Amino acid sequence: MPAAAVQPEPRDPAALDRIFDDSMMRFGLPGMAMGVIEDGEVVHVRTGGETAAGSDDPVTSATLFKIASNSKAMTAAVLARLVDAGKLRWDDPVTRHLPRFRMYEDWVTREMQVRDLLIHNSGLPEGAGDLMLWPEPNDFGRADIIAGLAHLRPERSFRSGYAYDNLLYVVAGEVAAAAGGASYESLVRREVFDPLGLSGCRVGEWTRTGAGSVAQPHMRTEQGNAVIRADGEVVPAITSAAAGGIRCSLDDMLLWAHNWLQPTAEQLQWLSQEQRTAMWTAHTLLPVSARSREWDGTHIRAYGYGWRLADVHGEWTISHTGTLAGMYSVLMLLPDRRSGFVVMINGDGSDARSVITSALLDYFVRPEADTRVDALADRLERERDGAGRSRMPDTSGRTPAHALDMAAYLGIYRDPWFGEVSLCDADGGVRFASARSPRLSGRVMQVHGRALVDWDDDTIDPEAWMDLHGATPVSPPRMTMAKVDPDGDFSSDYEDLAFERVGGCGG
Structure with a gap:
């Protein structure tokens, strides 16, 4: 014009x-x-x-x-x-x-x-x-x-x-x-x-x-x-x-x-x-x-x-x-x-x-x-309040994950671009901790039969689902992640992570 x-x-x-x-x-x-x-x-x-x-x-x-x-x-x-x-x-x-x-x-x-x-x-x-x-x-x-x-x-x-x-x-x-x-x-x-x-x-x-x-x-x-x-x-x-x-x-x-x-x-x-x-x-x-x-x-x-x-x-x-x-x-x-x-x-x-x-x-x-x-x-x-606007699941029934239940999956995992994270025993529970992004650390919780990470830092949003995949005779355990709120901030790109276990928690 x-x-x-x-x-x-x-x-x-x-x-x-x-x-x-x-x-x-x-x-x-x-x-x-x-x-x-x-x-x-x-x-x-x-x-x-x-x-x-x-x-x-x-x-x-x-x-x-x-x-x-x-x-x-x-x-x-x-x-x-x-x-x-x-x-x-x-x-x-x-x-x-x-x-x-x-x-x-x-x-x-x-x-x-x-x-x-x-x-x-x-x-x-x-x-x-x-x-x-x-x-x-x-x-x-x-x-x-x-x-x-x-x-x-x-x-x-x-x-x-x-x-x-x-x-x-x-x-x-x-x-x-x-x-x-x-x-x-x-x-x-x-x-x-x-x-x-x-x-x-x-x-x-x-x-x-x-x-x-x-x-x-x-x-x-x-x-x-x-x-x-x-x-x-x-x-x-x-x-x-x-x-x-x-x-x-x-x-x-x-x-x-x-x-x-x-x-x-x-x-x-x-x-x-x-x-x-x-x-x-x-x-x-x-x-x-x-x-x-x-x-x-x-x-x-x-x-x-x-x-x-x-x-x-x-x-x-x-x-x-x-x-x-x-x-x-x-x-x-x-x-x-x-x-x-x-x-x-x-x-x-x-x-x-x-x-x-x-x-x-x-x-x-x-x-x-x-x-x-x-x-x-x-x-x-x-x-925002209209029908079907929110896809955030109800996670209020969460309980702490137990290390014994997850023993087969505990260890150090590595993603090729994000680096290493630990999934290890912490006083009978399980903690997730990133080696290179220390604020991405928190307790692993169970809800609806699925694991999520409850970040220690309340300002980090959204939380992350954590899905573990069993080992095969030729490959170690793997871990993928996703936003608990599928409409959460796209910069929390958990979906792009693909972890493989590279070691145990003791080492």
């Missing part, structure tokens, strides 16, 4: 404050930052709540939030800058820059191009291998990610469809490092943060004292919002940075958005129009959910380089979301209006983000609808 065809509609500026206040109240959020751009100008900035519940430390526009997968567009921008500089091409084979790179099938290894790392068309299952990234901290480095990919079985043919992926963004970061002659973290600072003035953004190792205000993730408990996985004074570098490890403030994200909506002459020198177009070109089609059709009038969705593209009530949008435990974000751009918004939440904000996004989109494209947060939230609850 030509920009000239978009006519301004009367809007009530008070609606923005109402959306913010009603969302904080309805969803009981610990803290939130929201900024709105209209016709190239920041017209609204609101922050509220605390960086950590009970701290009396207010969220401000300079508070750092985990932007999670909104990091992907910054990773793609680093690669686009390197393309502009002639240091790589989008159609370069990945092995040209990373000779050790391997996929499960040799022909995919040969054909995988740099562009394929960014557009979720690899053929891997959704979230495949994400257990090497999360939960943090763990012992998997980027070399482990590259080595592990060779053992992850595809669920469909290469380039035949969409399935969201994080590991290949880590690989993309390493391609950038190889082509750019510096670490991924150094490149992001050099190619994105510094030239665009994103002075608050952080990647790699940094200190909280030097960063100032830093929002902490929360989970909702019976007593209210509680901080989880709090940062120490030194925030370490993380393996997942290129897929979702950058932190920025609202001020930074509004500058980042402005660069795309109404770039200055200097910003157009920062990244050519050719590469801007490439990043916003539809490379992989995405499914359109019933909610997108019904709430947003969406007909088509696609993925560009680090961005999602979709029509919403007849207007084109460019966006991405970010999701980590206790942190949610959304960046939504309406390029034909030179408008958009940023929302960042440091709590259990999945529903809040959905509702706020829909309300703010209506503010721009359907102001006559006078959309209210409570009405959208009620609608969301009705959809």
Whole structure:
């Protein structure tokens, strides 16, 4: 749609404050930052709540939030800058820059191009291998990610469809490092943060004292919002940075958005129009959910380089979301209006983000609808409570597994990409413990004739079924796993694990 065809509609500026206040109240959020751009100008900035519940430390526009997968567009921008500089091409084979790179099938290894790392068309299952990234901290480095990919079985043919992926963004970061002659973290600072003035953004190792205000993730408990996985004074570098490890403030994200909506002459020198177009070109089609059709009038969705593209009530949008435990974000751009918004939440904000996004989109494209947060939230609850919505089984009758009953299966098991886990006697019971991801440890329970792992860390969700398969004369016992809640977070990719017993508990 030509920009000239978009006519301004009367809007009530008070609606923005109402959306913010009603969302904080309805969803009981610990803290939130929201900024709105209209016709190239920041017209609204609101922050509220605390960086950590009970701290009396207010969220401000300079508070750092985990932007999670909104990091992907910054990773793609680093690669686009390197393309502009002639240091790589989008159609370069990945092995040209990373000779050790391997996929499960040799022909995919040969054909995988740099562009394929960014557009979720690899053929891997959704979230495949994400257990090497999360939960943090763990012992998997980027070399482990590259080595592990060779053992992850595809669920469909290469380039035949969409399935969201994080590991290949880590690989993309390493391609950038190889082509750019510096670490991924150094490149992001050099190619994105510094030239665009994103002075608050952080990647790699940094200190909280030097960063100032830093929002902490929360989970909702019976007593209210509680901080989880709090940062120490030194925030370490993380393996997942290129897929979702950058932190920025609202001020930074509004500058980042402005660069795309109404770039200055200097910003157009920062990244050519050719590469801007490439990043916003539809490379992989995405499914359109019933909610997108019904709430947003969406007909088509696609993925560009680090961005999602979709029509919403007849207007084109460019966006991405970010999701980590206790942190949610959304960046939504309406390029034909030179408008958009940023929302960042440091709590259990999945529903809040959905509702706020829909309300703010209506503010721009359907102001006559006078959309209210409570009405959208009620609608969301009705959809969730509808018949057949939940497939979560009842596991309330669980009892601890006994070591004697499982004696034939106890031992050390190994998966080719996840490494070793122990399944061993613990005071008559049985414990599961990962050697390389120590937070994935817990008691083995029995329920409905099936074993599950009850994680020690209550913030890890979902739990995992654990299925043991008997030994044969030519093979040792095997173990497979699956999400107890089949609709749980896809990054808990237990289904991709295939363990074989390699030793006993004593050794």
